[in-house]
Amino acid sequence: xxxxxxxxxKLSGELYRQWEKGMxxxxxxxxxxxxxxxxxxxxxxxxxxARANYEQAVDQTLExxxxxxxxxxxRLTRVATMLEDxxxxLEDxxxxxxxxxxxxxxxxxxARVESAEARIEAREQLAALQARLDALEGKAPAAATSxxxxxxxxxxxxxxxxxx
Amino acid sequence: xxxxxxxxxxxxxxxxxxxxGLYELERIRRxxxxxxxxxxxxxxxxxxxxxxxxDKLKLRYYAPKRDEGLPPVVLVPSLINRAYILDLESDRxxxxxxxxxxxxxxxxxxxxxxxxxxxxxxxxxxxxxxxxAVRRAxxxxxxxxxxxFGYCMGGTLVAMYAALRPERLLGFAxxxxxxxxxxxxxxxxFVSPDxxxxxxxxxAGTLVPTWLMKPVFQMLDPMGSFTKYAAIEQAxxxxxxxxxxxxxxxxxxxxxxxxxxxxxxxxRYAYQEDALINGRWSLGGxxxxxxxxxxxxxxxxxxxxxxxxxRSGLPLFDRIQSKDKELVEPDAGHIGVVVGATGPxxxxxxxxxWLRRIAKGEPQxxxx
Numbered sequence: 001x002x003x004x005x006x007x008x009x010k011l012s013g014e015l016y017r018q019w020e021k022g023m024x025x026x027x028x029x030x031x032x033x034x035x036x037x038x039x040x041x042x043x044x045x046x047x048x049x050a051r052a053n054y055e056q057a058v059d060q061t062l063e064x065x066x067x068x069x070x071x072x073x074x075r076l077t078r079v080a081t082m083l084e085d086x087x088x089x090l091e092d093x094x095x096x097x098x099x100x101x102x103x104x105x106x107x108x109x110x111a112r113v114e115s116a117e118a119r120i121e122a123r124e125q126l127a128a129l130q131a132r133l134d135a136l137e138g139k140a141p142a143a144a145t146s147x148x149x150x151x152x153x154x155x156x157x158x159x160x161x162x163x164x
Numbered sequence: 165x166x167x168x169x170x171x172x173x174x175x176x177x178x179x180x181x182x183x184x185g186l187y188e189l190e191r192i193r194r195x196x197x198x199x200x201x202x203x204x205x206x207x208x209x210x211x212x213x214x215x216x217x218x219d220k221l222k223l224r225y226y227a228p229k230r231d232e233g234l235p236p237v238v239l240v241p242s243l244i245n246r247a248y249i250l251d252l253e254s255d256r257x258x259x260x261x262x263x264x265x266x267x268x269x270x271x272x273x274x275x276x277x278x279x280x281x282x283x284x285x286x287x288x289x290x291x292x293x294x295x296x297a298v299r300r301a302x303x304x305x306x307x308x309x310x311x312x313f314g315y316c317m318g319g320t321l322v323a324m325y326a327a328l329r330p331e332r333l334l335g336f337a338x339x340x341x342x343x344x345x346x347x348x349x350x351x352x353x354f355v356s357p358d359x360x361x362x363x364x365x366x367x368a369g370t371l372v373p374t375w376l377m378k379p380v381f382q383m384l385d386p387m388g389s390f391t392k393y394a395a396i397e398q399a400x401x402x403x404x405x406x407x408x409x410x411x412x413x414x415x416x417x418x419x420x421x422x423x424x425x426x427x428x429x430x431x432r433y434a435y436q437e438d439a440l441i442n443g444r445w446s447l448g449g450x451x452x453x454x455x456x457x458x459x460x461x462x463x464x465x466x467x468x469x470x471x472x473x474x475r476s477g478l479p480l481f482d483r484i485q486s487k488d489k490e491l492v493e494p495d496a497g498h499i500g501v502v503v504g505a506t507g508p509x510x511x512x513x514x515x516x517x518w519l520r521r522i523a524k525g526e527p528q529x530x531x532x
Contacts, residue, residue: 013184020387027386031350034358041359047376052367070279074369077280081219088218088296095303 171197188394195393198400204414205407208248210260216300220275223297225304226263235334235523236268236305238298240318244377244422245415247273252411252503261512267519270301277423282369285425287447290324298332309334311519315502316340316472323480326457328450335460335522337515340469340498342476343454345435349473350384357436366424374419384471412503441479454480460488460522469498488528
C-alpha cells in the first residue's frame with residue numbers, strides 16, 4: 001500500500017458516512033412528504049381493491065363451473081366457528097354449574113362431617129352420663145344404710161316438738 | 165444450526181479492505197448474503213401444554229419450576245406477531261424465565277387467522293377470546309384471579325380488557341403499549357385519515373396480507389433496515405451471535421395476517437380518531453374508559469422505542485385510577501427488553517418482583 005492509502009481509506013469512510021446520513025435525511029423527507037403519503041394511500045387502496053376483485057372473479061368462475069368456491073368453504077368454516085363458540089359457551093356454563101355443584105357438595109360433606117362429629121360427641125357425653133349414673137347407682141345403697149340412724153333421730157326430734 | 169453457505173464473492177472483499185467506506189458497503193453485501201442463506205434457528209421451544217383452544221387461539225401453559233402457589237400470569241402478545249416472540253431463545257425467553265421464577269405462565273397464541281376469520285373485530289378479540297383465555301387460565305391454575313401482561317398492541321388490548329372486565333384481574337402490566345395514538349410516530353402518519361381510507365384499504369371479508377405489512381414496518385426505519393446487514397455480517401463470525409440475530413430476523417420476517425374487520429376498527433378508532441384515550445371506543449356496546457381501571461398496574465415504556473414511542477404509552481399511567489400503579493422507563497428499544505440481554509438482566513426480575521408483590525397484596529413502595 002502506498003502512503004496515500006490511509007487517507008483514501010479515511011476519505012472513503014467519511015464519504016460512506018456522509019452518504020448514509022444523506023440517505024437517512026432523504027428518506028425522512030420522502031416518507032413525510034404529502035405526495036408520497038398520498039401515493040402510498042392510493043396504492044394501498046388500489047392493491048386491496050385488486051385483491052378483492054381477483055378473489056371475486058375466482059369465486060364467480062368456480063361457481064359457474066359448479067365447483068365449491070372459497071366463499072363456500074368460508075361459509076362452512078364460519079358455521080364451524082359459530083358452533084365451536086356455542087359449545088364453548090355451553091362448556092363455560094357447565095363448568096360454572098360444576099363449580100357450584102362442587103361447592104355445594106363440599107358444604108354438604110362438611111355438614112355431614114359436622115353432624116357425625118356432633119353425634120359422636122353426643123354419644124360420648126351419653127356414655128359419660130351413663131357411667132356417672134351407674135356409679136351413682138352403685139353408691140346409692142351404701143349411702144342409704146349410712147344415713148338411716150340420723151334420719152331416725154331427726155324424726156324423733158320432730159315428734160317431740162309436735163307433742164310439746 | 166448448520167453453517168451458512170460459502171459466499172462466492174468473499175475473496176473480492178479483501179481488495180476493498182483498504183477503503184473504509186467501500187469495505188462498509190462490502191460488509192453490508194456480505195450481511196445480505198448471510199441473511200439470505202443462514203438457516204433460521206428453532207424458536208418457541210420451551211416445553212408446554214395447550215390447555216385451551218378457541219378458533220385459532222391456543223392457550224399455552226408453562227409449568228412453574230417449583231409450586232409456590234403464585235397466581236397465574238397470562239401473557240398477551242400483539243396480534244400481528246407470532247406468539248413465540250415471548251419465547252424466542254431458550255436462555256432469554258420471557259415465558260421460560262417467569263416459569264423458572266416459579267410463576268405459572270399462560271401464553272396467548274392468537275394463531276394465524278384464515279379468510280373465515282376476516283370479520284372478527286376488536287370486540288370479539290377482547291371480550292370473547294381474551295376474556296375466555298383469562299378465565300380458563302384461572303380455572304386451570306385453580307386461582308380466582310390472574311395477572312395479565314400485554315406487549316405492544318397486546319398491551320393496548322389488555323388495557324381495554326382491564327377497563328371492561330376487571331373481575332378476573334389481579335393486576336395488569338403493559339410493555340410499549342400505545343394508547344395516545346396522536347404520538348404514535350411515523351406509523352400514525354402512514355395511516356392518517358388523509359392517507360388511508362380504511363374502508364378501501366381493509367375491505368370487508370378479507371385479510372391484510374403479511375407482504376403488505378412488512379414494507380410498512382421497514383419504512384419506519386428505512387436506513388436501519390439496510391444497515392442492519394452490517395450487524396448480521398459481524399454476527400456471522402460467532403455462531404451463537406448469528407443464531408441470536410437470525411432468531412430476531414424470524415420475528416421480523418414472520419408476521420401474521422390480520423382480519424380486515426380488526427384492522428379497520430383498530431386503525432380507525434385508535435390511529436385516526438384517538439378514540440381510546442378520549443373514551444369514545446365501544447366494544448360490544450360497552451364504552452372503554454381508561455379512567456375506570458382501578459386494578460394494580462405496571463406500565464413500562466421504553467425510551468428508544470420508535471415503533472410505539474414512549475409518548476404514546478405514557479398517558480396510560482396518568483389516565484388510570486389505580487391506587488397501586490408503577491411507571492418504568494428503561495433506556496431500551498421496542499424489542500430489546502423482550503428478546504435482548506435486558507430481559508433476563510433487568511425486565512424479567514422487575515416483573516417477577518411486581519407479580520409477587522401484588523400476589524401478596526403488599527402496598528406499593530413509597531417513591532423517594
